[in-house]
Amino acid sequence: MIGRILGSAAVAIAMLSTVSVTTASELSGPVSYVIPFGPGGESDISARFQQPFFKEKFGQDMVISYQPGGGGAVGWASLNGLNGDGQTIMGVNLPHIIIKPAQKDVGFTTEELNTFYMFHYTPDAIVVAADSPYKTLADLVADAKANPGEVTMSGSGKASANHLAQIKFDKLAGTLTTYVPFKGTGAAVTALLGKQTKAEWGYTTVGAKQGDAVRMLAVAMEERHPLFPDVPTFKELGYDMTGGAYRGIALPNTADAATTKMWSDMIGEINNDPAFRQQMLDGGFAMLDIDADGMADFMKARVEEYLNDAREAGLIK
Amino acid sequence: MEFGQFLAALTPLNLALALFGVLAGTVVGSIPGLTATMALAVLVPVTFAMEPASALILLGAIYTGAIYGGAYAAILLNTPGTPSAIATTFDGYPMAKRGEGDLAVALACFASVFGGMVGALALLFLAPPLSKVALAFGPVEYFWLSIFGLSLIASLSNGNLVKGLAGGAFGMLLSTVGVAEISADIRLTFGSQTLIGGFGVVGALIGLYCIPVLIDLVAVPDRHLKVEENVKAVRIGDAFRIAMRSKFNLIRSSIVGTLVGILPGAGGSVAGLVAYSEAKRTAKPQQKFGEGEADGILATESANSATVGGGFIPTLVLGIPGTPPDAIVLGALLVQGVRTGPAMFTQSGSIVYTFIYGLIIATILMLPAGLLIGRYAYKSIVTIPKAVLVPTVGFMTIIGTFSIRNSVSDVIIMLCLGVFGWVVAKFGFAASPIVLGLILGPIAEQGFVQGWTIGAATKNLFGMFFGRPISQGILAFTLITLILPLFLARRKKKANMEQAS
Amino acid sequence: MKHSSGKAGGQFGSLIISAFFVLAGLVTLYDTLSYTDRDSQVFPQTVAIILIICASVSFVVRFIKPTDNGGFGEGIWWRRVLLILTMLATCFLMPVIGFLPAGVVAFAGGLIAAMHDRWTLSNILLYWGSGAIIMVVFYTLFKFALHVPLP
Numbered sequence: 029m030i031g032r033i034l035g036s037a038a039v040a041i042a043m044l045s046t047v048s049v050t051t052a053s054e055l056s057g058p059v060s061y062v063i064p065f066g067p068g069g070e071s072d073i074s075a076r077f078q079q080p081f082f083k084e085k086f087g088q089d090m091v092i093s094y095q096p097g098g099g100g101a102v103g104w105a106s107l108n109g110l111n112g113d114g115q116t117i118m119g120v121n122l123p124h125i126i127i128k129p130a131q132k133d134v135g136f137t138t139e140e141l142n143t144f145y146m147f148h149y150t151p152d153a154i155v156v157a158a159d160s161p162y163k164t165l166a167d168l169v170a171d172a173k174a175n176p177g178e179v180t181m182s183g184s185g186k187a188s189a190n191h192l193a194q195i196k197f198d199k200l201a202g203t204l205t206t207y208v209p210f211k212g213t214g215a216a217v218t219a220l221l222g223k224q225t226k227a228e229w230g231y232t233t234v235g236a237k238q239g240d241a242v243r244m245l246a247v248a249m250e251e252r253h254p255l256f257p258d259v260p261t262f263k264e265l266g267y268d269m270t271g272g273a274y275r276g277i278a279l280p281n282t283a284d285a286a287t288t289k290m291w292s293d294m295i296g297e298i299n300n301d302p303a304f305r306q307q308m309l310d311g312g313f314a315m316l317d318i319d320a321d322g323m324a325d326f327m328k329a330r331v332e333e334y335l336n337d338a339r340e341a342g343l344i345k
Numbered sequence: 346m347e348f349g350q351f352l353a354a355l356t357p358l359n360l361a362l363a364l365f366g367v368l369a370g371t372v373v374g375s376i377p378g379l380t381a382t383m384a385l386a387v388l389v390p391v392t393f394a395m396e397p398a399s400a401l402i403l404l405g406a407i408y409t410g411a412i413y414g415g416a417y418a419a420i421l422l423n424t425p426g427t428p429s430a431i432a433t434t435f436d437g438y439p440m441a442k443r444g445e446g447d448l449a450v451a452l453a454c455f456a457s458v459f460g461g462m463v464g465a466l467a468l469l470f471l472a473p474p475l476s477k478v479a480l481a482f483g484p485v486e487y488f489w490l491s492i493f494g495l496s497l498i499a500s501l502s503n504g505n506l507v508k509g510l511a512g513g514a515f516g517m518l519l520s521t522v523g524v525a526e527i528s529a530d531i532r533l534t535f536g537s538q539t540l541i542g543g544f545g546v547v548g549a550l551i552g553l554y555c556i557p558v559l560i561d562l563v564a565v566p567d568r569h570l571k572v573e574e575n576v577k578a579v580r581i582g583d584a585f586r587i588a589m590r591s592k593f594n595l596i597r598s599s600i601v602g603t604l605v606g607i608l609p610g611a612g613g614s615v616a617g618l619v620a621y622s623e624a625k626r627t628a629k630p631q632q633k634f635g636e637g638e639a640d641g642i643l644a645t646e647s648a649n650s651a652t653v654g655g656g657f658i659p660t661l662v663l664g665i666p667g668t669p670p671d672a673i674v675l676g677a678l679l680v681q682g683v684r685t686g687p688a689m690f691t692q693s694g695s696i697v698y699t700f701i702y703g704l705i706i707a708t709i710l711m712l713p714a715g716l717l718i719g720r721y722a723y724k725s726i727v728t729i730p731k732a733v734l735v736p737t738v739g740f741m742t743i744i745g746t747f748s749i750r751n752s753v754s755d756v757i758i759m760l761c762l763g764v765f766g767w768v769v770a771k772f773g774f775a776a777s778p779i780v781l782g783l784i785l786g787p788i789a790e791q792g793f794v795q796g797w798t799i800g801a802a803t804k805n806l807f808g809m810f811f812g813r814p815i816s817q818g819i820l821a822f823t824l825i826t827l828i829l830p831l832f833l834a835r836r837k838k839k840a841n842m843e844q845a846s
Numbered sequence: 847m848k849h850s851s852g853k854a855g856g857q858f859g860s861l862i863i864s865a866f867f868v869l870a871g872l873v874t875l876y877d878t879l880s881y882t883d884r885d886s887q888v889f890p891q892t893v894a895i896i897l898i899i900c901a902s903v904s905f906v907v908r909f910i911k912p913t914d915n916g917g918f919g920e921g922i923w924w925r926r927v928l929l930i931l932t933m934l935a936t937c938f939l940m941p942v943i944g945f946l947p948a949g950v951v952a953f954a955g956g957l958i959a960a961m962h963d964r965w966t967l968s969n970i971l972l973y974w975g976s977g978a979i980i981m982v983v984f985y986t987l988f989k990f991a992l993h994v995p996l997p
């Protein structure tokens with residue numbers, strides 16, 4: 029599936045390169061980029077990476093602010109009430125914007141959000157401490173089979189990408205592990221490093237950030253991450269599992285088509301800057317280039333996939 | 346750790362940035378609702394154009410200043426400017442009310458500089474070993490730490506323990522409103538969209554502490570703070586003597602602050618509360634905590650300033666930010682191309698050391714800057730006529746609460762909580778236990794749920810909660826804090842009775 | 847919850863607040879029944895039970911042993927009410943007429959509420975003038991220096 033995404037992304041890149049982007053003049057001042065979480069998470073870090081490129085390419089400041097609450101719900105519920113003149117954008121995250129409205133009324137629906145670009149994703153990965161007895165994924169699976177429930181795995185929140193991945197993997201491998209939810213990836217990693225849990229359901233970004241302190245057992249990508257040539261994919265090991273948490277940007281739905289197009293082109297241009305791509309890959313992210321035109325199809329597929337996973341996991345009815 | 350990096354931190358530009366940062370941070374911190382996080386987030390793009398080390402010095406200085414600035418509003422308006430200054434209100438405001446606000450401000454300044462230095466020096470010399478503290482603290486330890494913090498309710502409930510406990514429990518219930526942090530349910534919103542984000546700590550602090558003060562202020566014509574006959578600008582000499590007398594309190598509180606600062610799940614508010622609790626526990630009989638005791642201010646302010654340096658230890662060594670401002674500095678480092686984490690001290694050592702020296706310089710600059718700003722803050726608060734002071738503070742609470750999440754409903758929630766807090770306080774349900782519940786509730790809940798999950802999985806629940814050495818230590822301290830006062834009171838009573846007979 | 851600040855008020859207010867806390871605990875217990883995840887139930891249920899016990903004890907103690915402690919004390923009610931009502935009005939006006947004009951309402955309310963001296967021309971000019979400056983300065987600081995999207 030990621031292959032398909034990357035394929036369509038390649039087409040998008042080809043299209044982008046032929047269209048000249050001269051839209052910066054339409055911005056009338058500093059742009060407000062709202063992150064509906066606190067600082068320090070993957071959403072924040074990737075926005076920080078975009079910030080200098082935006083200033084350099086389009087001459088305007090990109091001001092990042094944080095609006096945490098309700099696991100992002102506060103921000104997204106307020107998004108469509110904001111001014112749609114193109115001066116305000118907000119980060120969006122999958123699976124959050126799909127799972128949350130499906131669980132309960134949180135003040136927004138997936139379809140209401142005017143997501144115009146998906147620019148990266150963080151592939152799921154199983155991470156263990158460097159001195160863990162689990163050298164390979166097989167070690168972990170063997171332990172989980174021998175001692176059902178005793179393998180504890182930390183992760184960020186419940187009904188999150190980490191949690192869905194844990195449930196899915198348990199099903200694929202026929203194991204029973206215990207998922208311990210923490211407040212954000214940082215806390216989940218702390219628990220792992222402190223030996224509070226035996227492993228962590230995290231992302232490739234954890235491997236990039238923690239370096240030698242951790243070992244990744246497998247990553248949920250089609251092909252190995254360029255930063256970690258030695259870490260196998262789940263697919264190689266026989267588990268048909270790809271995916272992770274996707275991140276993009278949305279405008280208020282009052283924004284007109286021209287503004288949406290302008291933004292899609294601008295973020296696309298940043299995303300195609302080799303220096304930006306390199307910085308993101310070094311951070312452990314995986315690039316994604318879904319622009320405004322391809323968004324409907326992309327979201328449709330993701331909604332189906334995530335809702336299906338969540339339903340099977342018993343997280344939604 | 347060569348001398349060169351120290352000199353690099355001393356360039357005129359870096360010194361100017363440190364001074365500017367401390368001044369700006371102090372102002373930011375003193376305005377309730379304006380947080381260091383917000384100021385840093387806005388300034389990060391400015392720092393892209395700078396040398397990495399200079400940028401970091403500026404960010405670190407603002408953070409340091411903001412934590413100290415929180416004390417002004419706490420002392421002069423009974424409103425913690427930042428959550429770190431919650432415990433500063435306990436003794437700072439009573440002190441200001443009886444006319445010694447100038448002394449309180451100076452005490453806070455000395456304590457902050459001392460605590461800030463201890464934290465920064467720990468960061469400089471002991472960062473790698475101390476970072477292990479962050480890892481040694483598991484869910485259960487956080488759970489017991491929050492219980493220890495909650496034990497303070499016993500002494501904050503103005504002599505009515507049952508009411509205090511009820512308030513604390515109510516505060517904990519408030520903390521659960523909205524989307525649950527680590528489980529996915531939506532709780533206690535009763536279908537309202539407004540409540541989905543829950544009660545933000547900063548907004549709740551403004552409401553519960555500041556609004557009651559305003560309501561009481563307008564109702565009677567008396568002055569806000571009592572003014573002594575001959576107002577001395579800031580009583581530096583007195584403050585210094587008191588601080589010297591309480592050096593053990595300062596040292597203990599700074600160490601507590603550094604250690605709590607290292608814990609990614611705790612932060613300045615918890616550090617202040619724990620240090621306050623310890624200072625109170627070891628108090629001499631004649632000291633009256635809660636009624637304007639200098640040691641209360643010294644303990645809180647040294648502890649919360651020490652969390653700045655302490656918090657950077659896991660941020661820099663493990664790449665795990667302890668507080669939101671730490672997270673922003675970490676993000677700025679990443680964008681500057683500095684890799685944090687285990688290898689950082691060796692790979693990007695020079696930038697990191699220049700940053701730490703910058704933090705130390707900023708802390709030292711806080712002494713003159715803090716005393717100077719403190720002088721004007723105190724003078725203006727006591728001299729401004731009430732008819733201007735009240736609407737100004739009222740306007741600040743509105744704009745400050747709004748800007749936390751750009752939300753009007755947050756302001757309305759803040760006002761409602763304020764009126765509620767004012768009413769219940771009039772009948773013996775003090776605001777502080779509610780605030781303690783609100784702040785420590787999530788730590789307790791997450792620690793408990795995670796500890797329970799892990800304990801159940803490994804089939805060792807008892808060992809999980811009672812068998813770990815750090816947990817046992819915290820539990821012991823909690824029991825001592827709770828039982829010792831009862832024991833002493835009984836012995837005193839007995840002695841009195843024997844004397845009488 | 848607005849009753850006179852008489853001596854009986856202390857007794858009465860405590861009873862009402864204790865009853866309110868008991869009610870809050872019961873409502874919480876009811877609300878937790880709808881949660882899907884056991885993890886989200888444990889904590890609120892435990893705390894609600896503690897709240898109900900403490901508030902009940904407080905209620906019963908006050909009932910058996912009435913004391914006169916508590917009460918709203920001296921003070922002028924219209925000033926308190928004016929202050930809070932104008933601040934609330936500001937919140938509701940903010941999205942409609944913009945932050946600064948709405949802020950003037952709260953400021954004016956606070957000023958009038960807190961004005962215990964005689965109005966003279968000089969202090970009218972001084973107070974309102976300084977008020978205008980303070981508001982514009984804060985507005986500028988938040989809107990343009992800190993990029994807060996004030997309406």
